[in-house]
Amino acid sequence: MTLKSCPRTCNYHRNTPQYEAAIWFLATTGVRFGEMIALRACDVDLERGRATISRNYIYLTKTPTLGTPKSGKSREISVPKIACEKIAPLVAMRAPDELIWQRPDGSPLPVSKTGGGWLERAIKRAQADGKDIPRVTPHGLRHVAAGLMVSAGANVKVIQRQLGHASAAMTLDIYTTLFDADLDSVAVHVDGLFSEQDQDKTTASDAA
Template sequence: MGTVEPYETSGGRRYRVRYRKPDRSQTDKRGFKTKRSAEEYLATIEVSKLRGEWMDPTKSKVTVGEWARPWYLAHSELKPTTLFGYDQALRKHVLPRWAKTRLNDVSHSDVQSWVTSLSATHGGSSVKQTYLVLAGIFKFAARDGLVVRNPCEGIRLPRILKKERGYLSHEQVAKLAKSAGDQGDVVLLLAYTGIRWGELAALKVERVDPVKRRINIVEAITEPNGTIVWGTPKSHARRSVPFPEFLDTVIARHMSGKHRSDLMFTAPKGGVLRNSQFRKRRFDRAVAELTAADPQFPRVTPHDLRHTAASLAVSAGAHVKSLQRMLGHASAAMTLDVYADLFDDDLDAVAAALNDRAVSSSVGEMWAKVSIENSEPRKKEKP
């Protein structure tokens, strides 16, 4: 237990509370005008320690803005694009609202009001990403004992409406590749392998095995704020991706005369092929031309070709596990979640297969016999 001790000041008698922190070090708080108020304070301290809710008073004045930087620096292992997203959320939304607010002064209702106001002007996905940054700051603060409870827990977030994907057919992929001109090979490779743009831009000659028809994804490029950064693929997972036989000539064309360490695809003037330049020079124009000629042609982006690759693979009979490995997803469950709509037809196929198996088996014969017996009129029993 702590103690309450009186001491004299020019303004009269005051009381000091001495107590031990959970780590057994001693501290005190001065300035109480009455012994009763000092004893009440000491009682609350002891109760908070017993409940595991005690917090060091020296940390209670830390603001969200002061704690945001150590939280951000603690995530140095993340991808540059992810860190750039965190930085954008901090500068645009989190710090303008919370920078000068003490961590312990932020309530659950304050956070909910903030999220609701953001939802009025921003999409659900953007609001969620911004909220996760603030929630991460408070989670980090709770682990360090700066707050007792995380006010971001249990916040109601806006619903994220999934954008309808534009899956291209084989014929539409061919049209898009042709319309893209000298960059048509890029369209074909993206649409028939499902690799990400950053993986294609970083692809080197030595990573392609034309005999086994495999592309080894080892590196990837990101462009946070327009700066090219080399790194590992998403989730740091390497993988081997197959490509169909008809792409042999495409692959050979981009390997010819190059050194093993050269890039497979480059910008017109050399160097890394950037997504923004590719879209501006070829892709967006090609899509615009095709949609003008055929309003039913999907308005796709280069990333949507990854979805097309998934669609074409499923239509060719690819198993979900094979699709997961091809796309580089963390699990088959993730693949099913992302592309659940592609597997809807599988349900019909399963039902049809079960029906065929049942009809051709003893189960089908037995059930048919039971059905006939049930359909025959029953004889009335004699009284």
Template sequence: MTKQQGVIFKACSCGARRDRECPLLSERGHGNWHFDIRVTDLTGQRRQVRRGGFTSEKKARAALALLRAQSFHPDQAAWTVESWLRHWLTTRTSIRPSTLISYTQHCDSFLIPALGRIPLHRLTVTDIATAYAGFRKRRNRYGQPLSAATIQRIHATLRGALKSAVRQGLLTDNPARHVELPPADRPHPVLWTPARIEAWHRDGVREKVMVWTADQLARFLRSIRNDRLYPLWHLYALRGLRRGEGIGLRWCDVDLDTGQIHITQQRTEVGGKIVTGPPKSKASRRVVALDQSTIRTLRAHRSRQHTERLTVGARWNETGYVFTRFDGQPLAPNYVTHRFADLVADSGLPPVRLHDLRHGAATLAHAAGADLKTIQDQLGHASITLTADTYTTVLPDAQFAAAAATADLLLGASRTMSDHGRLRCRPDVRSRITASRRSRQRADRASRTTQRRSQ
């Protein structure tokens, strides 16, 4: 097939193309299918379009055939919202496979059924607002109304598609820009204090995002010490990796001699499909420092994995992943989530989600004295504003220390002048300052002993 007709090929995240360089590409589930073609755009210019993330060669060929069959006529009247959305999806470049799947779901499940028949140039703010009002009446798979955050993600897909139509000259303005959306408040982590545990046992009420204290986390890690995936839970709890980053980690990304891991890919599940691709954002591609406890845990895990490989023999699949099934295949994201939930239920501790370990790692680091920039780098946030807005929850001792320090600052204004004209601090203020220092020291000691208690 020529470049004019399109080229189909398979590639993987390690950079190998087709089966000439990567011996794993022939294995099912490794890598994705892509196509490359030169097309005439809406302005009559020739340009290259490359799309990837297809789970089979058949799907890649179908998408390529759809792109070749697209009408590139610049007449506005020739386009409906549906035809434009499908054209936009087909011609997207430089996009993560999981993001493409998410965009496609938004279009197929929401935008096209609600807006698809409307001529593109006649789409109004009222049309979009009416569609969103209908979306808010729908239920998700758990029987709950669609959240404001879900509506905002659907809106972002539509806005991006219409922005492209403006660039191509099909629209003079983007009507999605003027639609008012309900705010999507980001939940803040809340600590499992004795009072909240009592209230949860009494009436079952709890916040959406709950995190364990240092003592509770240490108890959990001790209770699962013999679990086969203990090193994975340890890594999530202490370094705050995302779920997909942990199960996407390969041994080539781990340097135990220098105590570093390189986050270069992730395994996610979108629409029932497991996709291996780059991290969530550019900032998510990062280097994470490891403490000595985690280094020892990973060394022991590598030795156990080697023993498993010898035991399984020819049935072992050498995938290079750090955390695998018993046959060497990488873990599925949903399996990890359900396995963690079972371990939490067996531990007798108040419930937290797997992603809450990430919240907890940031909260503990903040309470231990880490500044927000350090936490941002550790978690791979693109903006420090997100870090500050989400991870400012602190442990009780640190809260008391902050309250005492604030009182010290205020009461310090009541200092009296000595006979020699020097500032002298009143005895009661000095005692508060001393108590504040001791409180901060207790908070630091509590956070530093979290790892030791888990061993």
């Protein structure tokens, strides 16, 4: 899935705002699904575009178990404006200690299972309408976010912190192809810096 695929898929969850918000949040922040559904209203700062990841739900059975993030440490992540806008109505509905994503009984949002989950259903409806959207799992949206961050030129340490990896080396190992593909753009940007310097010198010479 790509950034363009997100709104196309979300169109099939317009009547279920929390699913739409979940897709945007996962695809732009890179958090794990269990970390997202453990977020409470008090864990996000929409004005600053930040969220504190300090909890994580694990579905070993039908009933999720609440624990700590995989790294064992809490972290603060950046939340893009588009994701903040999507989750804002949900946050406004919740008390500070309530889950942002929840079932009618207040329990955590269920994981989207392959074959019939909420994400799978939206993708199938989009594909049935002729949309070119590949199948993806909630965890797959984490990789979409990583790709966006690399393309945006984010430092590997920043990406490591955002994704919650134990080390920058782990981030590089997992997404090495993304960073390799970004090497060409590095050369282009460096060439652009020298071109700007040459242009400045020419302008200064003409002015003299």
